[in-house]
């Protein structure tokens with residue numbers, strides 16, 4: 234079976250939120266090992282492992298760490314920043330890591346700090362993750378009391394609910410107390426990040442994988458998964474129209490088909506698979522014919538999509554792809570920070586066109602107009618949020634064009650409109666464009 238717990242190792246058998254229990258499964262031994270090594274040797278292990286970022290862009294962590302200038306070249310503090318903002322629709326893996334194995338994250342932070350000779354770590358946690366915040370805070374207190382920090386300061390900072398603050402440069406702005414808007418680059422954070430000092434910023438899952446890389450050694454880690462480009466495991470957040478949704482830690486290279494039909498139990502109520510979003514709402518959709526794709530970087534790129542944030546959203550034949558496009562576009566319109574014109578205006582235009590199509594008020598030419606709006610956003614924005622809005626919508630139109638046409642010819646939605654997205658994506662308030670949250674009783 235391709236399930237393999239490296240990041241979540243031991244969490245099914247013991248309460249790893251407790252330091253003693255975490256030590257019982259070998260916890261903090263990798264930190265001792267790393268601190269016995271030269272920082273450059275730790276970076277070398279990361280490079281050899283080819284551990285790549287789990288936040289979305291899949292950039293090799295070791296390479297990013299190797300870009301951090303040496304203290305003698307740039308006499309400034311060096312910062313480690315952990316991106317725990319987790320706001321990509323469909324993604325809920327980092328919260329499980331923080332909730333169940335907070336010490337593995339902390340151990341990863343301390344090893345990473347050692348690797349770049351940093352004394353300061355910041356964990357920027359999504360504001361809504363209050364329970365996870367409390368668990369991580371308690372674990373930090375335990376680790377600090379045990380003297381594990383060895384002079385390193387770890388600050389746990391709560392975000393205030395903006396998706397754009399997950400984008401690394403907006404996150405740094407927000408951490409500095411400013412409005413969370415992306416910076417223009419270069420310079421990149423490795424050169425000029427937090428407080429204009431060299432900064433290594435990585436996702437929770439990436440950092441929580443570091444102890445395993447050090448424990449096994451980079452070369453051994455690199456044998457797991459689908460080497461050479463997709464090594465190790467990833468936590469996939471499986472959701473939507475599937476029997477057993479949840480987080481599954483799998484070796485990279487596992488088939489998407491197996492995740493949905495074997496591990497996830499398939500599509501309930503005898504419905505048929507229609508499409509799959511393989512990496513969070515920002516990535517191009519795959520059709521049912523494309524699910525025999527391995528969950529690894531190269532194969533997914535060949536299919537024209539991405540592993541993104543690891544959120545696999547399953548869509549059955551009840552779902553309206555126009556309505557899905559509308560909801561996704563509304564999300565990006567709402568979350569656009571407004572700093573650059575193609576994204577600020579283009580996302581609004583996409584929503585207007587999709588509304589017209591869904592309501593049956595559009596002309597056929599407006600499908601090409603919609604694709605043209607996507608094209609004018611793609612690659613022309615200050616940060617990747619613009620692309621994240623344009624890529625999925627363009628893929629829905631291209632791959633399900635007949636369905637879009639049927640809306641125009643038939644004067645409206647043949648799938649029952651909003652209700653067709655039940656279980657796939659939360660409804661959006663038509664005035665505020667906020668997701669309509671379920672209020673706990």
Ligand SMILES: Cc1cc2nc3c(=O)[nH]c(=O)nc-3n(C[C@H](O)[C@H](O)[C@H](O)COP(=O)(O)O)c2cc1C
Pocket residue numbers: 285286287288289290291292316317318319320321396397398399400401402434435436437439440616617618621
């Ligand atoms: C709009 C937007 C939102 C993002 N949100 C997140 C997020 O919530 N968590 C995350 O780790 N990365 C997020 N990213 C990616 C980060 O910018 C960055 O690539 C990542 O934190 C780097 O860590 P990694 O290399 O370990 O993946 C987002 C990017 C964009 C453009």
Ligand code: SF4
Pocket residue numbers: 397414415568569570571572573574576577614615616617618619620
């Ligand atoms: S692409 Fe959108 S979110 Fe990113 S800077 Fe431009 S307006 Fe802001």
